[in-house]
Amino acid sequence: MPPEKTFPDLRAMRRRLLQWYRQNRRDLPWRRTRDSYRIWISEVMLQQTRVAAVIPYYRRFVARFPTVLSLARAREPVLLRHWAGLGYYSRARNIHRAAKQIVALHNSCFPVGAEAALALPGVGRYTAAAVLSIADNLPLAALDGNVARVLARLQALHGDLRLPARWRELEASAQALLDRRAPGEWNQAMMELGAMVCTPLAPRCGECPLSADCRAFALDITDSVPEKRSKRAAVSVRIAAAVLLDSAGRTLLLRNVDGNARELFSNLWQFPAIKVRRNAREELRRHLEVLLRLSQPTLLPLTPVRHSVTYRDITLLPFLLRVERLPNRIAAKRSVQTGRAMLLRPLLAGVEDAPVSSATRKIAHAAAHGLSRV
Numbered sequence: 619m620p621p622e623k624t625f626p627d628l629r630a631m632r633r634r635l636l637q638w639y640r641q642n643r644r645d646l647p648w649r650r651t652r653d654s655y656r657i658w659i660s661e662v663m664l665q666q667t668r669v670a671a672v673i674p675y676y677r678r679f680v681a682r683f684p685t686v687l688s689l690a691r692a693r694e695p696v697l698l699r700h701w702a703g704l705g706y707y708s709r710a711r712n713i714h715r716a717a718k719q720i721v722a723l724h725n726s727c728f729p730v731g732a733e734a735a736l737a738l739p740g741v742g743r744y745t746a747a748a749v750l751s752i753a754d755n756l757p758l759a760a761l762d763g764n765v766a767r768v769l770a771r772l773q774a775l776h777g778d779l780r781l782p783a784r785w786r787e788l789e790a791s792a793q794a795l796l797d798r799r800a801p802g803e804w805n806q807a808m809m810e811l812g813a814m815v816c817t818p819l820a821p822r823c824g825e826c827p828l829s830a831d832c833r834a835f836a837l838d839i840t841d842s843v844p845e846k847r848s849k850r851a852a853v854s855v856r857i858a859a860a861v862l863l864d865s866a867g868r869t870l871l872l873r874n875v876d877g878n879a880r881e882l883f884s885n886l887w888q889f890p891a892i893k894v895r896r897n898a899r900e901e902l903r904r905h906l907e908v909l910l911r912l913s914q915p916t917l918l919p920l921t922p923v924r925h926s927v928t929y930r931d932i933t934l935l936p937f938l939l940r941v942e943r944l945p946n947r948i949a950a951k952r953s954v955q956t957g958r959a960m961l962l963r964p965l966l967a968g969v970e971d972a973p974v975s976s977a978t979r980k981i982a983h984a985a986a987h988g989l990s991r992v
Contacts, residue, residue: 625772625795631831632797632804638827639807642814644669647676649806654728654753655686661748662709662740669813675704687726690717698886698973705927705976707884712740730754743789752802759792760805761785764812769795770844771816774833779844850929857882857977858902858935859891860917861985864944869985871972875909882927884975889936889982898935910945920988923980934977936984 625631643649646669648660659680663672682700683689689697694714701710716738720728728749729735735746747758761769766779769791777784797804815822821840829835834843857879862870871887874880878893892905899917906912917937925932969982 625831628795631828632795634827635807635811636797636800636803639803639810643806643810644814647673652753654730654749656680657753658728658741658745658749659713661745662713663704665709665745666706667704671704675701685726686717686720686728689714690721690726695973699971702886702973703976703979705884707886707975709740715739716741728753730756732756732758748805751805755800755802757796757798757801759789759796759801760809761789761792762809762812764816765792765805765808766812767818767844768808768812768816768828771821771834771840772828772832774837774839774843776843776845778847780847852929852931855882855930855932856894856898856935857891857932858894858898858905858937859889859981860902860906860915860937860939861889861920861981862939862941862944863985863989864941868944869969870944871969871974871978877905877909882930882932882975883977886978887972887974888978891981894935899937902935902937906939912939912941912945915939915941918988920984923984925977925980927977932977934981934984936981936988938985938988 646660648657651657660672660676663676663679679700683692683697692714694711697710697714698707701707704710719738720726723729724734729738730750732746732750735741735750736743744760744762747756747760750756751758751760759765766785766788769775769788770779773791775784775788779785779788792808811826811828815826823829823832823835823840826832826835832840834840870890872890873887874885875888875890877891879891880888882893883891890906890909892902894901899919903915903917906915917939920936920938923934923936925934969978974982
């Protein structure tokens with residue numbers, strides 16, 4: 619149904635939402651700028667990551683890489699070190715590739731046009747619309763999960779919103795409702811409404827500026843619309859990792875090591891590790907014998923650590939391995955870049971400064987705690 623028939627007074631509806639947003643919006647650092655580069659970085663960081671978690675990363679990141687040119691010129695390890703802890707590291711690699719493309723093809727400016735923006739690595743329809751509407755006032759509706767939920771409740775839409783046909787309907791609805799006089803502000807208002815008021819559970823309909831226009835509210839079905847998506851069943855995984863410590867107090871990190879645990883460390887620097895089935899110590903010992911050509915390594919178990927990644931429920935099983943010298947030969951394919959020796963300081967500061975995943979950091983802290991008790 620056309621939005622003009624679903625919502626007879628669109629002008630008043632838009633006015634109420636924008637007025638609510640101006641009075642209630644959160645003061646977020648990326649809302650203080652119209653710089654497309656900084657808005658783009660914030661939108662990428664906010665994908666699958668909570669706002670509160672993003673804020674300190676965003677501030678540090680734009681301080682270190684204030685322009686797209688500085689980002690394009692950065693070495694990948696430096697970039698990943700500043701991203702470490704945010705997770706989903708393909709996002710960082712994509713913005714690095716995109717920054718180089720922006721410098722090479724667009725005179726170091728985020729392209730002002732949907733087609734050119736969509737050609738950038740990692741930029742999809744939502745990101746392009748969000749950046750171009752907020753920074754350049756282009757009339758493009760940005761549809762994310764928060765906005766989709768608002769639209770579903772406004773129209774009392776049932777079913778899985780992520781089905782391709784239904785998502786296309788929602789994109790059309792979002793574009794039809796868009797306030798073309800203030801597209802960036804409108805998009806942010808819709809996102810803010812979904813994040814703060816029209817929440818997945820217990821929506822605060824009494825505070826909603828659009829409750830008078832909401833069919834789900836009128837039908838008293840806001841708790842069942844949209845329908846909850848069935849979650850993928852959790853998979854339990856056990857990862858055994860070796861923290862080597864030589865006589866000089868150094869440890870060993872590896873990168874791009876072939877193995878069944880590689881993807882769980884986001885292809886970043888990691889301790890030698892393996893996914894285990896039964897006997898963690900024995901399976902890790904055999905792995906080290908093959909990978910590092912160690913003979914009968916003596917592994918001291920440390921305190922296990924819990925870790926979660928999407929549908930995986932991971933138990934990290936760290937082991938301390940004292941050696942006279944760190945191994946200088948790695949028996950693996952060419953995809954292994956190199957071993958890397960790092961000075962082991964209190965709380966493994968050397969590891970903290972490296973581009974590593976949060977799982978590697980947890981292993982490092984378990985080792986530091988274990989050493990403090992020896």
